[in-house]
Amino acid sequence: MHLSCTTIVRVYLSDLHGKWRTGKLFPCSYAFVGDLQTSVGPDGYRQAGFSYPIHDLHNPMSFLSDNPLVTRTPLVLDWRIQTENCSQAQRNLTAYACQENSECVNQDGGVGGYVCQCLTGYEGNPYLAPGCQDIDECEDPENNPCHSICINYPGSFNCSCPQGYHGDGMQDGSGCSASVPTTSKLMNISIGVSSAVILLVSVAICFQLQKGYQKRKMKKREDKFFKRNGGLLLQQQTNEGTLGKLKLFPARELEKATDHFSESRILGQGGQGTVYKGMLSDGKIVAIKKSKLVNENQLEQFINEVVILSQINHRNVVKLLGCCLETEVPLLVYEFLPNGTLFDLIHNEDSKFPISWKIRLKIAADIAGALAYLHSATSLPIYHRDIKSTNILLDEKYEVKVSDFGISRSVALDQTHLTTLVKGTFGYFDPEYFQSSQFTEKSDVYSFGVVLVELLTGQRPISRTEEERSLVARFLLSMETNRIETILDDRVSQEGRKEEVFNVARLAQGCLNWKGKYRPTMKEVSTELESIRRTTMPTTVEAESQEAKPLMLLDFECT
Structure with missing residues (x-):
């Protein structure tokens, strides 16, 4: 609105039915700003009013007419229908304002009410019968969304390519292009299949190489632990080889037997290590002693215990069932008591x-x-x-x-x-x-x-x-x-x-x-x-x- 410096603008909100209720206005249909005009009425009192009638709001073009009294376009501050939300309004189809091919949108702001808008692919006035009309996207040759064949559907359209061409048929998509000859297509398929086979073979080879590398790495690590945990010294303790009389348990079996050496499996702890209760793969219950971090003194005690117990066979001496030397610290497996x-x-x-x-x-x-x-x-x-x-x-x-x-x-x-x-x-x-x-x-x-x-x-x-x-x-x-x-x-x-x-x-x-x-x-x-x-x-x-x-x-x- 164009106003001079001396113009005073006032905004009045009123119910079209002229009903005011204490502390709250029900329901507001229009709110706008316009030029305030005053005149002297028949009774001699001054009267005030807007420079355009309310019904001109239904004809926005009237604000652009040559009528000297109508020289301003109103500024609409808010617009909504009643105070009901969509679900409430749709229960009364007689008063429901939204026409065909439109949808109801709730208005927020604490007042309530709703507005209507056309569905996607439709245009028109959602408040006046017969409602919103389908947009024929294929009708306008200059703005046709399809590259070749366009078929209009209510609220949408479909693009396709003629025979011998392929693509999505859209102007802003891949469009339509001539199909590859059958020979070339077969060649491309063959090339694709060959590439896939080569890729799979390469992956399989890499997997096997990686697996072999991990095995070699694990074997090297186990050999390192075997030597560090006194495996060679144990073999030298007797002519026959002490280890030949004992079962060598794999580390994975003992880890599984003790739930990865869970604290809940601890039977006791001492100066030489911790004893866990375990169950082997055959269901046998055993006691597994896990030595502390190996130093020279503890390694000597570990080797000594293996050597001593391998020589003893007495009903009142605990039986050593085997050991594991391929872990960071040595493990001894005893009968469970x-x-x-x-x-x-x-x-x-x-x-x-x-x-x-x-x-x-x-x-x-x-x-x-x-x-x-x-x-x-x-x-x-x-x-x-x-x-x-x-x-x-x-x-x-x-x-x-x-x-x-x-x-x-x-x-x-x-x-x-x-x-x-x-x-x-x-x-x-x-x-x-x-x-x-x-x-x-x-x-x-x-x-x-x-x-x-x-x-x-x-x-x-x-x-x-x-x-x-x-x-x-x-x-x-x-x-x-x-x-x-x-x-x-x-x-x-x-x-x-x-x-x-x-x-x-x-x-x-x-x-x-x-x-x-x-x-x-x-x-x-x-x-x-x-x-x-x-x-x-x-x-x-x-x-x-x-x-x-x-x-x-x-x-x-x-x-």
Whole structure:
């Protein structure tokens, strides 16, 4: 609108029906700006009005006429029909404003209402019958969208090419071009097929080459780990080759067996590594020990354990089923023992298995038998060097299995001791070995004596408070003062015959002698324990004989 500087423009919104409602205007049909004219009415009052009538809005051309009173085109600010949305308006087809080939569009802004617009491919006034009319895109030769053949459809059109030509037929598309002769087409097909075959063959060759490269790379990596994990050293340990006696497990099988060494599969952890529960492809349950990052000391222990266990075949020694050397750290596969360690059985207050005197005596005899076998029945004597209750495992029938041979050593038949750095577990150390660094078979006897005292007393080898004496010191003091009953476990006192319990305590006292030369051998200890066991379930005749003839203990010098 063109206005002078002194012109005042006011905007009035009114209902065509002249209805005002409190606080809200219903419904607004038109809103526009125009020149305000004033005149004097018949009653002498000034009247105001627009310079054009409302009905001129239906004839936009009237605003361009020569009528001097109509010299401005109105500015329409808003336009919508009623306050209903489309879904509401369509329920009343009599009042619904949208005609044929049009669509209803909701108006937003908080007022409501709707407008009509022609569908795509149609034009005209969507408010006046008969509504919007189809646009014949093919009618105008100058603006024909098709390159050749154009067929009009209601609201759309279709382009096609004449016979012998191909393309989409669109002016702004690929148009129409002459078809390739049949011979050329076949040639192109042949070329395409040949190219596809060549491509597939090339991909297959590349895949095989890549696969072969990965295999060579993996083999090279596995060979590297095999050497680093001591595979060559293991083969040199015996003339026959230690590895020939063991199964070599593939890394992938052990990873699958342990769910990629999941924390939920951990059975226990120690200084040498972590033990996982696993299930092999044949369904067998095993224990898999994963060594810590390999250093020279740990590699030596790993090789030593493999060599030692490959030479042992005893029902009370854990069985090594195989190993894996082709991983970053070596893996050992053992038989699975479901009932944990002797330490847990003795000291776990929540244990549901009652460890009676009879069972304690059998466990002691089985451990002693296994150690006697290691010391005197193998081709070369073997010193375990780390006997303790946590290294005594129990199978499903609570049969004993001695384990953890990482620091064990084989010795020559004429060799009486090993001079080594002191290794073992505090509380089970042979004090003579601790002072001299000389480990003998009697050092294993001392450690067994500590385990025997654990079975008798149900107490831990190391006190939880620094002020309290060690278990060995308290036990020896009770023996010297003839007060052994004050330190015994309640089940031992209640179930064991006094004479049997005292004989076992005397045997433990002998094993714990400060000087190794006064300790019995493990073979003597094993024989004595088996003799004591035979008295726990005597027949009537044997019982009378036992009363008349008391059990004769080995005479251990306790100096």
